[in-house]
Amino acid sequence: MTEPTEPELIPASDACALLGISPATLYAYVSRGQLSSRPGPDPRSRVYLRAEVERLAQRKRAGRGAERGAAQSLDRGLPVLETRISLIRPDAPYYRGRSAVAAARAGATLEDIARLLWECEEQDPFAVPPPPAWPERVAALALDTALPPLERTMACIPLLALEQRQSLNAAAPVRREVAATLLRQNAALLVGVQPDARPVHRLLADAWRPGDAGFAGLVRSALVLCADHELNVSAFAARVVASTGAHLHATVSAGLAALSGPRHGGATARAHALLLDAEASGA
Incomplete structure (x- = not known):
């Protein structure tokens, strides 16, 4: 009986590259439960399951085609869009780059x-x-x-x-x-x-x-x-x-x-x- 292998974890930069998205959108995927993350090697970093990221990337590719614009906006019914209006981070929401907590x-x-x-x-x-x-x-x-x-x-x-x-x-x-x-x-x-x-x-x-x-x-x-x-x-x-x-x-x-x-x-x-x-x- 073989020992189970540890799941492969990748940094945010690799996850963004596989998905073709920005870090802000990666955080949006996590906040909506489409991806999970874990603490990275230093307190300010996060790592992601490669298999989970690859599955999401595959779903994104399958959705492209004639309706490319809509597929980029909606991923399996969940809205995921680039936005300059707000960003949800662990420390605070940010509105146009400004901390809502500080405000x-x-x-x-x-x-x-x-x-x-x-x-x-x-x-x-x-x-x-x-x-x-x-x-x-x-x-x-x-x-x-x-x-x-x-x-x-x-x-x-x-x-x-x-x-x-x-x-x-x-x-x-x-x-x-x-x-x-x-x-x-x-x-x-x-x-x-x-x-x-x-x-x-x-x-x-x-x-x-x-x-x-x-x-x-x-x-x-x-x-x-x-x-x-x-x-x-x-x-x-x-x-x-x-x-x-x-x-x-x-x-x-x-x-x-x-x-x-x-x-x-x-x-x-x-x-x-x-x-x-x-x-x-x-x-």
């Missing part, structure tokens, strides 16, 4: 991160007047706190699109201003209040724990750290819809619909219910 520690708000992600440069889309009060056709739903937050938001955003005259304007400055207004409206819908010019973290914290500055800081940090997460399901769904030229309200609606699934954002509600059950049972 949160420095007091950045969600609006600051939006300006970075949207490449606003000198433009401040949040300097426009705050969103007006909810239109009559939306108000009854928007302020109904008996409705679940996500369902309330998904019901109202398509109606708000009817009030947005610039919804299909392709000019980047206009789209940023529409996005800024939509971000504020989305936050207000989630907690069932009127939209205003407060930073999003403050609007949410004031609805959940009025006057608690420490809690508001936690909400701010959480929003910064979750502002973008490469191509998770909801982000990918939103980007697919945006690629059709659909307006931003339709894009957000698609992302929220994907978020509602029990294997994505809906898992939060399940985890919360589990914690409530544990608390009630005294566990």
Whole structure:
């Protein structure tokens, strides 16, 4: 009986060469569970199973052909794209090369991160007047706190699109201003209040724990750290819809619909219910 041999491990540079990808994309494969990695010979390096890398490379080659562009974007149904927007590393998410953890520690708000992600440069889309009060056709739903937050938001955003005259304007400055207004409206819908010019973290914290500055800081940090997460399901769904030229309200609606699934954002509600059950049972 022969002794089992140790699996061959290769460094990141060899894995990238076999797959024809950049290190950033290699990390994306690992973060989505398509590849596994192990600590390398020094604390800052990682190594990969050659057999696993070669299987993935074979699947990538099989997917190429007439639909080469789509195959490079999707690998067996999982989105893997080069992106300059975000990178998930063990120490922190990075937004356009900047550490989200460092930004949160420095007091950045969600609006600051939006300006970075949207490449606003000198433009401040949040300097426009705050969103007006909810239109009559939306108000009854928007302020109904008996409705679940996500369902309330998904019901109202398509109606708000009817009030947005610039919804299909392709000019980047206009789209940023529409996005800024939509971000504020989305936050207000989630907690069932009127939209205003407060930073999003403050609007949410004031609805959940009025006057608690420490809690508001936690909400701010959480929003910064979750502002973008490469191509998770909801982000990918939103980007697919945006690629059709659909307006931003339709894009957000698609992302929220994907978020509602029990294997994505809906898992939060399940985890919360589990914690409530544990608390009630005294566990």
